[in-house]
Amino acid sequence: MSLNLSDRQDIRTHVRHLRRALSDEQQQLAAVQAAEHALSFAPLERAKNIALFLSVDGELNTRPLIAKLWQRKQRVYLPVLHPFSPGNLLFIRYDENTELKKNRLRIPEPPLDIRHLLPLSELDVLLVPLVAFDAQGQRLGMGGGFYDRTLQNWQHHGFLPVGLAHDCQQVEKIPTAAWDIPLPALITPSKIWQW
Template sequence: MQSHSVQARRQLRQSILNERAKLSLEQQSIASFNLIPQALALINQYHTEHIALYLPFNSEISPLPLIERLQQQNKSLYLPILHPFAKGHLFFQQYDAETLFITHKFGMQQPKPDVRKVKPLNEIEMIFTPLLACDKSGNRLGYGGGFYDRTLALTPQAISVGLAYPFQFVENLPTEPWDIPLNHLIIGDIK
């Protein structure tokens, strides 16, 4: 029998995915640009140079406009890759103009692994994470694979920042013992 928390999380995931699917491309784009000022303010507040981001999947709020702005500022940027030898883990690789991409087993784009560009986790200063929902305590609900919870557990030095649409913010999320709360949440308004 499943716990109430597991059922509640599953239902919330589906509800958020349904809401996200209703967003127009214009709303998605507006939200992605609207998060830039808050993200830059956080990056400046923490004097961050080594920043991990993600590539958007389906209708996730996109950090691509932010990535473009950070490239103009000559920040060192890193993207996640599914670890080939440690199941359920991520590692980060430097992103630059020469980065080639492949599709991984879950259908998402990631950089083609290049050992010369791998960044040690303990050198990442800030991690922007995708999410399905987040609450006022920083609790994050992802897709259920635990990839970012494991990554955040291994990078306590990194400032963790969730990126979300307004409807992804909920009052209280059901949590599990392995959940790692985010330090910050940035909401990209869709108007």
């Protein structure tokens, strides 16, 4: 294969193809295995407020994990596109009764209700989607920069960002850009990575 995997866009295309090629059974098993790792990961066990994402485009399915977090009475938040700060995310409470609607990127999100908004300083763990990752903790997102902006000052805000991905999303090396923020931890169906 003559893929130039030193190019970020080539990596995105290649890994998204691998991810989408997983069968329903593989996706289901991966979701359950990753949820088990996440639920036993100490920072997540202790967390009160956890932000994560709803899966699209072959991403690891987060619904089994969300259901377990609700059972454990932990509060779950989902990202919402900021209405007047382009490229930024807000995090809104998500429970069994929340009605989701698709945003302009075709991703389901809860209604923007200021009463359910969580400031980043009150977030404990942020589970981050990604297209690809490497063994150094570098992540490659979809290219919109939404999570890069959210992760910029994560230590200052006091939350722990944790990547969530399929094992097949690991690549040898991600060419980094100045704005890239490496992840301190990442969970796949087979293991928990920490850097």
